[in-house]
Amino acid sequence: MSIELVCPAGTPSALRAAVDAGAHSVYCGFRDETNARNFPGLNFSPEELTEGVRYAHARGAKVLVAINTFAKAGAFDPWKKALENAEKSGADAVILADLAVLDHAARNHPALRLHLSVQAAAATPEAIEFYQQTFGVKRIVLPRVLSVEEIATLNAAVSVETEAFVFGGLCPMTEGRCSLSSYVTGRSPNLSGVCSPPEHVAYEEGPGGTATKLAGYTIDRVAKGAPAGYPTLCKGSFVAEGKTSHLFEDPVSLNASTLIAALARAGVTALKIEGRQRGKGYVAEVVRTFRAAVEAIEAGRDEVEVERMLAGLVEGGRQTSGAYKKTWR
Amino acid sequence: MTDIALSLGPVFFNWSPDRLRDFYARIADEADVDRVFVGEVVCGKRMPFNDPVWPDVVERLTQAGKTVILSTLALPSNIRDRKAVKALCEGGASIEINDLTAMPAMGAAPFAVGPFVNVYNEGAASFLANRGANLICLPVELPLSSVGTIARACPDVTFEVFAFGRLPLAVSGRCYHARLHGLHKDSCQFICDRDPDGLPVDTLDGQDFLAINGIQTLSHSLQVWSPSPEEAANLGVRSLRLSPHTLDMVAVSALYRRLCRGEASPQETRAKLRELPLPGALVDGFTRGIAGAAKAAS
Numbered sequence: 001m002s003i004e005l006v007c008p009a010g011t012p013s014a015l016r017a018a019v020d021a022g023a024h025s026v027y028c029g030f031r032d033e034t035n036a037r038n039f040p041g042l043n044f045s046p047e048e049l050t051e052g053v054r055y056a057h058a059r060g061a062k063v064l065v066a067i068n069t070f071a072k073a074g075a076f077d078p079w080k081k082a083l084e085n086a087e088k089s090g091a092d093a094v095i096l097a098d099l100a101v102l103d104h105a106a107r108n109h110p111a112l113r114l115h116l117s118v119q120a121a122a123a124t125p126e127a128i129e130f131y132q133q134t135f136g137v138k139r140i141v142l143p144r145v146l147s148v149e150e151i152a153t154l155n156a157a158v159s160v161e162t163e164a165f166v167f168g169g170l171c172p173m174t175e176g177r178c179s180l181s182s183y184v185t186g187r188s189p190n191l192s193g194v195c196s197p198p199e200h201v202a203y204e205e206g207p208g209g210t211a212t213k214l215a216g217y218t219i220d221r222v223a224k225g226a227p228a229g230y231p232t233l234c235k236g237s238f239v240a241e242g243k244t245s246h247l248f249e250d251p252v253s254l255n256a257s258t259l260i261a262a263l264a265r266a267g268v269t270a271l272k273i274e275g276r277q278r279g280k281g282y283v284a285e286v287v288r289t290f291r292a293a294v295e296a297i298e299a300g301r302d303e304v305e306v307e308r309m310l311a312g313l314v315e316g317g318r319q320t321s322g323a324y325k326k327t328w329r
Numbered sequence: 330m331t332d333i334a335l336s337l338g339p340v341f342f343n344w345s346p347d348r349l350r351d352f353y354a355r356i357a358d359e360a361d362v363d364r365v366f367v368g369e370v371v372c373g374k375r376m377p378f379n380d381p382v383w384p385d386v387v388e389r390l391t392q393a394g395k396t397v398i399l400s401t402l403a404l405p406s407n408i409r410d411r412k413a414v415k416a417l418c419e420g421g422a423s424i425e426i427n428d429l430t431a432m433p434a435m436g437a438a439p440f441a442v443g444p445f446v447n448v449y450n451e452g453a454a455s456f457l458a459n460r461g462a463n464l465i466c467l468p469v470e471l472p473l474s475s476v477g478t479i480a481r482a483c484p485d486v487t488f489e490v491f492a493f494g495r496l497p498l499a500v501s502g503r504c505y506h507a508r509l510h511g512l513h514k515d516s517c518q519f520i521c522d523r524d525p526d527g528l529p530v531d532t533l534d535g536q537d538f539l540a541i542n543g544i545q546t547l548s549h550s551l552q553v554w555s556p557s558p559e560e561a562a563n564l565g566v567r568s569l570r571l572s573p574h575t576l577d578m579v580a581v582s583a584l585y586r587r588l589c590r591g592e593a594s595p596q597e598t599r600a601k602l603r604e605l606p607l608p609g610a611l612v613d614g615f616t617r618g619i620a621g622a623a624k625a626a627s
Contacts, residue, residue, distance in 0.1 A: 070449035073475035100452025124411050130432040145502030174404060176447060178499040179470040183548055183621035190449060191470060215620060218532045239531045240509055247505060247530060323502045329514035
C-alpha cells in the first residue's frame, strides 16, 4: 500500500513549500479562466509552471495541472493553449472536466496523462467507464457525495485510479453541478472558475449584528464584534419553515484525516488536500502533517496514534468528515 | 422560419401517483405542447412509488399525439438508481440523459440531453451529437450569447432552452428536506412530498431566495424566457422547455404557444404569466449573462 498525497499549489512559492514538506504530487493551474481557482494573485504563468515542474521533478515530486473549467462557447483558445503549455512544461498529468477539453486532449495530446476533475462529477462505475474508454482517463477525482463504503465498492468495480479529497474547503453540492453562485452574482465555478466571488462580498453593521452579504443577499449574520466568515453561499444561514439554520452546510471545512486508513483500504490511490488559495506556510504545515500520517499508516502504526498526529490541524473553525460518513446525508 | 416547439420538462417534485396521473391526463387532453419529458430525475427513492404510473401516462400522452421522452436521474447514487438508469436506457424508448452514467447503456441509440449535463460549448455539443444526441436542453446558467454560438455550430441538433419554471441550480449527496426536519436521507420519510413546488428558503432578512426539493436546490423565482419567434430563430433555438409546477400548466403552455406563433408579444406573454398564481417572481438574468436572479422586464 502506497498512498500518494496530492497537495495544493496556488503560487510558485506554495509549490516549493509543498514539495519541500513532502508532497508526492502538487496540483496547480494557469493564471486564467481555464482553472477553477481563478482568483487574483494566484496561479502560474507557463514559464512559472515549467520552472515549478523542474523544481518538483528534481525532488521526486509530480505536478498535475488543473485545466478544469468548462470552455466558453466560441472561445476555445485558452483551453487549447493551456493543454499545449501543460504538455510543454513536462507536467505529469492534466486534470480536466469539460467534454470538449477532454476530447481535444485525447486527440491532440496522446502523451498527456488525463485525470478527471471532481468538477466532472463522475460518481458511478458507468460514468467512470465512459470517461476511461472514451478519453483514456487514468484517474478520477471522486465527487464528494460518496461514503467510504461506496468508494470501496466503486473501486472494486473500476480499473482506473481514484483520488479523494481529505482536507480543506468542502462543497455540500455536487461540484460541477452547481449554479448557486451565478444565480446571485453572475459568476460561477463552471462559467468563470470562481464561487461567491469577492467583488460581490460586503460586510454590513446593523442593529442585529454584522451581516455578511453576497450581491446584496444576506448570507449570514453574527453578533457585533464576533468574527464574520466569508459569505460562501452554501454555508450561509437561511430561514425555511420558520426555522433559521445553516440549511445546506454549516460553516465547516472537510477533515477526513481520521479516515486515511479507511480510504486507503477502500482502494483510493491518492489523497487530495484542497487549498490553492492558501499561503505557503499553511500548505507546508498541512502537507508535512499529512505526509507523516500517511507514512505512519503505511508503516502499520496504530490508527489512534495517527489521529493524534493530525488532531492539531485545524483549518480555522469547525470541521466535518462530510459525505464519507453516511450520516452526513 | 422553423416553428419553435414546446416541451414540458420532467416534474422535479415529489408528486403523488394520483397527482401525476391527473396532471398528465390533463396535459394529454388539453396542453398544446409537442414533447413531454416524464420520469423521476431528482431522487431514486421516489421511484418505487411513482414507477407504476408511467406506462399509463406514456400511453395516454402518446395517444394524444405528444412525443414522449423518458428522463433519467441527474445524480444516480446507488446500485438501485444505476440499475434503473440502465433499464430505461436499454428499454428501447426515447431517453433523456441527465448524467453520463447513462452513456454506456445508450450504445448507438439516439438520445436527448437534459440541462443537468454540462454542455457549455460547441465542442461538448458536437461530441455528444456524434454519439447520438439529437436534442440538447442547455444548462440553465448559460447566457444566450453562448446558446447561439453552440446552436449555430451544431445545426443538426435541436437546442432547447429552459424557458419557464424554478431554476434547477444544484444537486447534492445530501437531502435538504431531511436535514431541515432533523432526519437523514436514508430514513427521510419522503417529507419532500409536502412541498409540491419546493420548500421556500428565505434570507435572514426575509427575502425570497431559494427552494429546496430533496437533494435539489432551485431558485425561489421562476425563470421566464419569452423570446419573439425571430429572436429564438436567430439564436438557432428550436424548442422551449416549460418546467411543471402546481399552477395551471395548460394555461402556461397556451401562452407560450401564442408567443412562439407570433400571436402575442414577449411583453404581453410576461404580463399574462404574471396574472397566474406564480410561486415566485419572474427572472431572466442567466439568459442575459448576468446574475440569474435579475428580474425579468415587465
